[in-house]
Amino acid sequence: MADATTVDAVTVIVTESLSKRFPRVTALDRLSVDIAPGVTGLVGANGAGKSTLIKILLGLAPATEGSAHVLGLDVTKDGSTIRERVGYMPEHDCLPPDVSATEFVVHMARMSGLPPTAARERTADTLRHVGLYEERYRPIGGYSTGMKQRVKLAQALVHDPQLVFLDEPTNGLDPAGRDEMLGLIQRVHRDFGISVLVTSHLLGELERTCDHVVVIDGGKLLRSSSTDEFTQVTASLAIEVTDTDAQPDGTGALRAALEGAGVTVTTAAGGAESLASSGHLLYVEAAGEETYDLVRDTVAGLGLGLVRMEQRRHQIAEVFRDADAAQATPAPAPAGAPRAPYATQDGGAHDVA
Ligand SMILES: Nc1ncnc2c1ncn2[C@@H]1O[C@H](COP(=O)(O)OP(=O)(O)OP(=O)(O)O)[C@@H](O)[C@H]1O
Numbered sequence: 001m002a003d004a005t006t007v008d009a010v011t012v013i014v015t016e017s018l019s020k021r022f023p024r025v026t027a028l029d030r031l032s033v034d035i036a037p038g039v040t041g042l043v044g045a046n047g048a049g050k051s052t053l054i055k056i057l058l059g060l061a062p063a064t065e066g067s068a069h070v071l072g073l074d075v076t077k078d079g080s081t082i083r084e085r086v087g088y089m090p091e092h093d094c095l096p097p098d099v100s101a102t103e104f105v106v107h108m109a110r111m112s113g114l115p116p117t118a119a120r121e122r123t124a125d126t127l128r129h130v131g132l133y134e135e136r137y138r139p140i141g142g143y144s145t146g147m148k149q150r151v152k153l154a155q156a157l158v159h160d161p162q163l164v165f166l167d168e169p170t171n172g173l174d175p176a177g178r179d180e181m182l183g184l185i186q187r188v189h190r191d192f193g194i195s196v197l198v199t200s201h202l203l204g205e206l207e208r209t210c211d212h213v214v215v216i217d218g219g220k221l222l223r224s225s226s227t228d229e230f231t232q233v234t235a236s237l238a239i240e241v242t243d244t245d246a247q248p249d250g251t252g253a254l255r256a257a258l259e260g261a262g263v264t265v266t267t268a269a270g271g272a273e274s275l276a277s278s279g280h281l282l283y284v285e286a287a288g289e290e291t292y293d294l295v296r297d298t299v300a301g302l303g304l305g306l307v308r309m310e311q312r313r314h315q316i317a318e319v320f321r322d323a324d325a326a327q328a329t330p331a332p333a334p335a336g337a338p339r340a341p342y343a344t345q346d347g348g349a350h351d352v353a
């Protein structure tokens with residue numbers, strides 16, 4: 001307890017060599033990570049160990065070895081204090097169908113120790129914040145998935161925690177519902193100063209929402225860095241050109257010409273999109289203004305039509321793909337390097353930003 005105030009200014013979560021072994025599977029494997037205040041994404045495929053980590057951090061499940069602190073509190077000793085200060089949105093449906101959102105969230109607020117009047121007031125505020133209005137008096141059993149996710153978020157926030165763990169809050173939502181939920185999550189931090197640890201198996205959706213992303217795979221830490229580091233290291237230009245009679249393969253001709261000029265050119269991201277666009281998109285590393293001029297002049301010189309040229313930030317999934325490509329070159333990977341790239345779960349589709 002004594003070190004809580006000094007620690008939480010810098011980190012809200014610290015784990016050291018944290019492992020969780022079940023009889024047949026190692027869910028967490030010597031995971032050491034520091035998480036600062038703000039919005040942090042915890043990304044990993046199904047079975048990566050995300051929910052296991054959250055349960056250990058809440059003091060709900062014991063680790064097999066290693067240590068973990070949340071807000072400076074030891075998860076093995078201070079579980080109940082942690083749960084007073086941390087909100088938790090579990091991944092699975094856990095809502096009673098026969099009570100209304102208001103009744104349920106008031107109940108959760110009372111369980112967290114709020115007196116009756118404060119519980120009612122906080123419930124009304126929180127349900128309004130998550131966008132539930134008249135529906136809040138109807139039984140939860142009749143709610144849509146999106147409304148249920150909002151109730152789950154509201155009960156995690158109602159006792160005004162310092163930190164919330166949101167386990168797959170966009171699960172089951174359509175694209176519009178996902179965007180709304182991600183917007184809500186950002187406002188939890190911006191408007192209330194609550195730090196957020198949010199899990200997802202979709203890299204793409206977290207890069208818009210999070211300041212920092214932690215990627216785990218098979219219970220091991222694959223990468224922990226700021227979202228900007230993932231996505232802004234390099235910008236690239238997406239270019240599409242038309243073919244002409246003189247240049248029946250305009251894309252190929254442009255690629256050859258640009259490469260001849262010393263520019264790094266790649267084709268569309270792997271997966272569904274690249275098949276669909278069958279290599280008509282070229283990506284060029286943009287070094288600055290001169291890259292735009294070079295592309296424009298090269299396209300004009302070949303007599304091609306420029307369909308589009310737009311700047312895009314790298315997406316997290318591509319950063320992993322690129323890192324993997326680099327490791328696949330003859331230079332041996334350093335001992336202890338991450339074992340595998342992170343496979344995207346969204347079919348490899350990457351929107352042009
Ligand atoms: N109580 C348990 N008993 C045995 N194995 C378990 C238990 N809980 C989790 N596991 C295993 O530990 C691994 C990690 O599971 P966990 O639920 O933490 O993954 P996750 O990253 O949350 O996955 P998902 O995206 O599917 O929710 C999985 O292989 C899972 O089968």
Ligand SMILES: [Mg+2]
Pocket residue numbers: 050051052091167
């Ligand atoms: Mg899970």
